[in-house]
Amino acid sequence: MLEEIQPQDSDLLISVDNVSKKFCRNLKQSLLYGVQDICTEIIGVSRRSDTLRPQEFWALKDVSFQLRRGEALGLIGANGAGKSTLLRIISGLINPDTGYVKVRGKLAPLIALGAGFNPILTGRENIYANMSILGLSTPEITARFQDVIDFAGIADAIDAPVQTYSSGMAARLGFACAVHIEPDVLLIDEVLAVGDINFRVKCYQKLAQLRQAGTAFILVSHNPHVVLNVCENSLYLAKGKLIKAGETEAVIRQYEEDLSLAGADTALGIMYLPEKPESESLGVDIVSLCFKDEQGNILTAPLCGEPAYLCVECKAYREVEYANLGVLITALSGQNERVLYITSASDNEPLKISPGKVEIQMQMPYVCLLAGVYTAKIYIKEGVCSFDVVESFRFTVKASKITSRSLFYQPRKWQVWNK
Incomplete structure (x- = not known):
């Protein structure tokens, strides 16, 4: 009424x-x-x-x-x-x-x-x-x-x-x-x-x-x-x-x-993917994804403003001289807007991969994503040849600092100079 x-x-x-x-x-x-x-x-x-x-x-x-x-x-x-x-x-x-x-x-x-x-x-x-x-x-x-x-x-x-x-x-x-x-x-x-x-x-x-x-x-x-x-x-x-x-x-x-909570498959902080037989592989396969701290411990949720390494474990069946790892992150709680797109090639960092198990790390001195829920599309390729892609790696960023009313986290220091 x-x-x-x-x-x-x-x-x-x-x-x-x-x-x-x-x-x-x-x-x-x-x-x-x-x-x-x-x-x-x-x-x-x-x-x-x-x-x-x-x-x-x-x-x-x-x-x-x-x-x-x-x-x-x-x-x-x-x-x-x-x-x-x-x-x-x-x-x-x-x-x-x-x-x-x-x-x-x-x-x-x-x-x-x-x-x-x-x-x-x-x-x-x-x-x-x-x-x-x-x-x-x-x-x-x-x-x-x-x-x-x-x-x-x-x-x-x-x-x-x-x-x-x-x-x-x-x-x-x-x-x-x-x-x-x-x-x-x-x-x-x-x-x-x-x-x-x-x-x-x-x-x-x-x-x-x-x-x-x-x-x-x-x-x-x-x-x-x-x-x-x-x-x-x-x-x-x-x-x-x-x-x-x-x-x-x-x-x-x-x-x-x-x-x-809907991402229960990554509740432990690591996402495992089924390994393919060599006959079905295109040369390099992504087998797990996670975040780690500087000591190598798995992070269930990276902290905004703190260091974190995005770790992509791969199984390679041949040597790759100029591998390119791409990471495209979107915000799950918004309107699926693209937040971040990074590739090793755009950073002029060609990645050399040898046969066997390897771990590629994107080392971030600071996590600049705000607290929230995100999903990442992660791929690995060489030139125009695509080896493997993970369409959705869901993860949560938690707050360690006050970041409200901001669109991103800016790492900073404060100092007073006496003149």
């Missing part, structure tokens, strides 16, 4: 109290339940909203939190965790089955940019229709109209039907409409990835201005660096349940630790 907040706490904008929402996995059964629920409401009979019927599941279960003026709250979790469902309940698009949501002030949902546009109407007509739905009067829209067009950067197409716009143009117009109503609360669901880099920079600058004016945010993003740099506090959802709430760094660390 959506209610207005009473005026006792002037800074409280959103209060979510034990909210739950269930859905049905079967379409026909879902339609039947919908008809049954409408009938029970018409005849005034209370329905059992707190129990699951056959083929139903909880998309959200007993979630509670509060949002105050000027705060930025992150929502973190895997796909299907309930993040978008929660935003849709807060925005009033769907009702919770149990619990209450109380909202004060003007709310702008950036859940699906441009989704409310009429494709037949022009951009100009859609600005007036969209912003009026978001609570502005016609004179107020007229006063801000030029600012919306300038922000979206679509002046040349403003009198063309929206159905002729590209998806990026429609997204830019939707964002411009939402932020120029000057809302009290912005609900942002993975929409800051739209547009080119210049438009994204403009979006972040506008959000910073709104926040200084007192606008509060709820931000959903799969990129942990975005959440770290925007939100002081976050919620971690998993399968509809609130797992952890609090400081963003601690919440993200819990989320990434849970992700790393």
Whole structure:
């Protein structure tokens, strides 16, 4: 149920109290339940909203939190965790089955940019229709109209039907409409990835201005660096349940630790690969992968800012004069963005391999990866001849130093010179 907040706490904008929402996995059964629920409401009979019927599941279960003026709250979790469902309940698009949501002030949902546009109407007509739905009067829209067009950067197409716009143009117009109503609360669901880099920079600058004016945010993003740099506090959802709430760094660390549990095959810090018979080998095979410290001990998880050696054990059936080892690392907890790509050839370090078992080490004086979960693609070849490749070596980097709100770890020393 959506209610207005009473005026006792002037800074409280959103209060979510034990909210739950269930859905049905079967379409026909879902339609039947919908008809049954409408009938029970018409005849005034209370329905059992707190129990699951056959083929139903909880998309959200007993979630509670509060949002105050000027705060930025992150929502973190895997796909299907309930993040978008929660935003849709807060925005009033769907009702919770149990619990209450109380909202004060003007709310702008950036859940699906441009989704409310009429494709037949022009951009100009859609600005007036969209912003009026978001609570502005016609004179107020007229006063801000030029600012919306300038922000979206679509002046040349403003009198063309929206159905002729590209998806990026429609997204830019939707964002411009939402932020120029000057809302009290912005609900942002993975929409800051739209547009080119210049438009994204403009979006972040506008959000910073709104926040200084007192606008509060709820931000959903799969990129942990975005959440770290925007939100002081976050919620971690998993399968509809609130797992952890609090400081963003601690919440993200819990989320990434849970992700790393899926890599149970490397829980001991070493990944073994089956050895091939010589008849199936291309000359050199990777047989194990791990990290070691400077004394040769296996590290179950390298530490950010500390030395570590990536060790690739190979079995060679012939001599290779100019082997090239490549390591491509991506962040598992983000959007699979490439973090690091290193090859021995690009470092002008040709590797000579003799027949038998050998261990190739990439020795890192400092691990500059932030705490998190990563996967590495590792290959070995000579020239254009590829010997072997491991598509996914999953590993976890843990924190030994404070690295929050950074994109990488910078090794450093401090000194004062007296002059």
